[in-house]
Amino acid sequence: MDILVCIKRIPDIAGQITLDGSGTDIDDAGLGHTTSAHEECAVELAIQTAAATGGKVTVLTLGPAEAVEQLRAAVGVGANDGILIEAEDSGAFGTEDIAQVIGDVIRDRTEGGQNFDLVLLGNDAADTGDFQVPIRLAYDLGYPVLTSISTFSPAGGPVIEARGIGPSGTEIFSLELPAVVAVQEGGVDPRYPSITGRMKAKKARIAEYVAPEPGAGNPRIGLELPPDTANEVTILGEGPDAAGALVDVLEEIGVIRS
Amino acid sequence: MSLVFVETDESGEVALTSAEALTFARTNADVLAGSVLEAAVIGTLTESAHNQLAVLGVDRIHHLESADLEAYSATAWAQALVDIAPETGTVLASGTPRGMELMAHVAVRTGERMAANVVAADEEGLLRQVLGGAAFERLQLGGDLQVLTLAGHACKPEETTPTTPEILTHSPESAAEDLRTRVVRTEVETDADNDTSGLTQARAVVGAGRGVGSENGFGEVLELVDHLGGALGVSRVVTGLGWRPHSEQVGQTGSRITPDVYIACGISGAIQHMAGIEGAKTLIAINTDEESTMVQRADYAIIGDLHEVVGAVNEEIRSRRG
Ligand SMILES: Cc1cc2nc3c(=O)[nH]c(=O)nc-3n(C[C@H](O)[C@H](O)[C@H](O)COP(=O)(O)OP(=O)(O)OC[C@H]3O[C@@H](n4cnc5c(N)ncnc54)[C@H](O)[C@@H]3O)c2cc1C
Numbered sequence: 210m211d212i213l214v215c216i217k218r219i220p221d222i223a224g225q226i227t228l229d230g231s232g233t234d235i236d237d238a239g240l241g242h243t244t245s246a247h248e249e250c251a252v253e254l255a256i257q258t259a260a261a262t263g264g265k266v267t268v269l270t271l272g273p274a275e276a277v278e279q280l281r282a283a284v285g286v287g288a289n290d291g292i293l294i295e296a297e298d299s300g301a302f303g304t305e306d307i308a309q310v311i312g313d314v315i316r317d318r319t320e321g322g323q324n325f326d327l328v329l330l331g332n333d334a335a336d337t338g339d340f341q342v343p344i345r346l347a348y349d350l351g352y353p354v355l356t357s358i359s360t361f362s363p364a365g366g367p368v369i370e371a372r373g374i375g376p377s378g379t380e381i382f383s384l385e386l387p388a389v390v391a392v393q394e395g396g397v398d399p400r401y402p403s404i405t406g407r408m409k410a411k412k413a414r415i416a417e418y419v420a421p422e423p424g425a426g427n428p429r430i431g432l433e434l435p436p437d438t439a440n441e442v443t444i445l446g447e448g449p450d451a452a453g454a455l456v457d458v459l460e461e462i463g464v465i466r467s
Numbered sequence: 468m469s470l471v472f473v474e475t476d477e478s479g480e481v482a483l484t485s486a487e488a489l490t491f492a493r494t495n496a497d498v499l500a501g502s503v504l505e506a507a508v509i510g511t512l513t514e515s516a517h518n519q520l521a522v523l524g525v526d527r528i529h530h531l532e533s534a535d536l537e538a539y540s541a542t543a544w545a546q547a548l549v550d551i552a553p554e555t556g557t558v559l560a561s562g563t564p565r566g567m568e569l570m571a572h573v574a575v576r577t578g579e580r581m582a583a584n585v586v587a588a589d590e591e592g593l594l595r596q597v598l599g600g601a602a603f604e605r606l607q608l609g610g611d612l613q614v615l616t617l618a619g620h621a622c623k624p625e626e627t628t629p630t631t632p633e634i635l636t637h638s639p640e641s642a643a644e645d646l647r648t649r650v651v652r653t654e655v656e657t658d659a660d661n662d663t664s665g666l667t668q669a670r671a672v673v674g675a676g677r678g679v680g681s682e683n684g685f686g687e688v689l690e691l692v693d694h695l696g697g698a699l700g701v702s703r704v705v706t707g708l709g710w711r712p713h714s715e716q717v718g719q720t721g722s723r724i725t726p727d728v729y730i731a732c733g734i735s736g737a738i739q740h741m742a743g744i745e746g747a748k749t750l751i752a753i754n755t756d757e758e759s760t761m762v763q764r765a766d767y768a769i770i771g772d773l774h775e776v777v778g779a780v781n782e783e784i785r786s787r788r789g
Contacts, residue, residue, distance in 0.1 A: 455780050
C-alpha cells in the first residue's frame, strides 16, 4: 500500500508567545519548530501499514523552504521520500487553497506513475486548527474521507478497517481505497529516529514544487493574545509540612469523600 | 436564520456542548443574521430534549430520522443538514469531533468557508481559538452563509422564556455515495482504557506529569484520586512515555476538563496542557520548581517533591477521617 502523509511545520511553543510586527502572526524567531501531534501519529501509522503490506511512505508538506526539516524528520523515522511544496508565506493560504495545491501535486504524481492508495493528514493542525484541509482535499480528489481515526489495518483487497473514538464507543469503518483519512493522536506511539534513520534523513530524496499564489486566501484579519490576567498564587508551604493547609483547601471546596 | 446541529446523549438529553451552541446562536442573533433559531436533531427526539430546546429558545426543530441516517455517516448527515440549511444566515455546531466534521462537509457542499472553534462574534467578524487556545484569530468569512463551530465552554448555556417550537419531521434518503463512510459497528468500551467520561465529568481531577518519575510512581496520586472520588489526568509526556493510556491525557490533544479543582502534580504548565484545564475552577500546583508556569498560574501551590507532599496529604486525609 503506497501512502502519502501530509504534515505541517509548526512553531514549538510551550510558554508565553508574542505577536510579530504585522499583528497577524506570532513571532516565531526564537522558537523551534516541530510537526503537529496528530500528524506524527499519521506518519507512524503509515510506516506500520507500509511495512505490513510491502508499500512505501511519502511525506508532503506545504510550507517555507525550512519545512524540509520536518520532511527529513519523517524520513528519519521510516518514511521513504518527501515532497516539499514551497510557499514562503504559507500563512496567506486558506484551507481551500491548501487542499487544492496538495490535490494538484497528487494528480501530478499520478500522471508520473506514482499512485497513492491512501492520503493521511492530522485531524487539525496544532497552530491554525481549521479542521478542514482533509475534508476539502477529499472532495478535490473525489475520494471518501474519515476523520478522528486512531488506528486502521488492511482488510483485504483495496479496503482498510479504520477505528476512531465516537460519542458512545469505538466506531469501526470499512473504507474503500483510494481514500483520505484524518488521524487523531492516541492510537499509536510515534517512534524515535534510530542512528541509521538520522543518516537516512540527511540523504532523503525530496521532490520540490513551488506553490502558486493562493486563490481564496486566508480569512484572517489579525491575531490577538488573551488578556494577561495577573495571577496571585498563594504558596501554602514547602514539602510535606504543607499537607494540612492543602487538605483545608480541599475540605473548603468540598471534594473529599466522607 | 441560524441552524444549530444538536447532539443528544445516550439518554436522549441535549448535550451540554449543544446547549452552549444554541445559547451562542440566540445571544448573537443580530451579528449571525439568525433572528429565527432552528435546531436539527438526527435520530430519536425525546420529550425531554424537546422541552430543553424550548427553554433554550428554539423556534423550530427539524427532526431527521430515517434508515439511511440511523448509523452515523458524516456525508449523509451533512447532506441532510445542507438540505434544510438556510440560504443566508448561519449553520453552527459545537466543536466536538462530530460537529467539526459535519460543519466542514456542510461548508464544502454549500461552497462556503468555515471557522472552527469560534469564541465570539461581533460587527467586526468572528473571533476563534488558535494555537490550542494560546491566541485568538479575528476573521471574516464573507459569503451568504456562515458555517462555524463553537469552542467548548466558550459560552454558558442560558435558559430563556420557553418557546413552543414547531417540529418539522424529515425522513431523508441518502445517495449511495454518501453512505460509503457509514459506521459499520460500534464497540462499547468494556475496558476503561478508552473511556474519557470519568475525566471530563469529575469534580476533582489529580493531574500527574513527568515529575512522577516512572510508570511505578503513580501510587500516591492514585490514592488521592480515590480520596476525592475523582479522576486521574496526565500530561502528554506521561502518555508519550507509555506510563498511562492516552484516554487520560489532558490538553490540546487530550480531554478538556472542567472540574471544581485540578491538582497538578509534577506538571510544568506547557500551553498545550493549560488548554485542557482552562475550565477548572480552582487550580492547585505541587511542583519542585517555584518558577514553573503551573505554579505561577495556580491559585494555591506547594513547593516540594510530589511523592512526599501527596503522601502526606493522603495521610492527613486518612487521619482526619479518623
Ligand atoms: C502539537 C502539540 C500538542 C500537545 N498536546 C498536549 C496535550 O494535549 N497535553 C499535554 O499535557 N501536553 C501536550 N503537549 C506537550 C507539551 O508541550 C509539554 O511537553 C507537556 O505538557 C509537558 O509535560 P509535563 O509537564 O509532564 O513535563 P515537563 O514539562 O517535563 O514538566 C515536568 C514538571 O515536573 C516538575 N517536577 C519534576 N520532578 C518533580 C517532583 N519530584 N515533584 C514535583 N514536581 C516535579 C518539574 O519542575 C516540571 O515543572 C503538546 C505538544 C505539542 C507540540
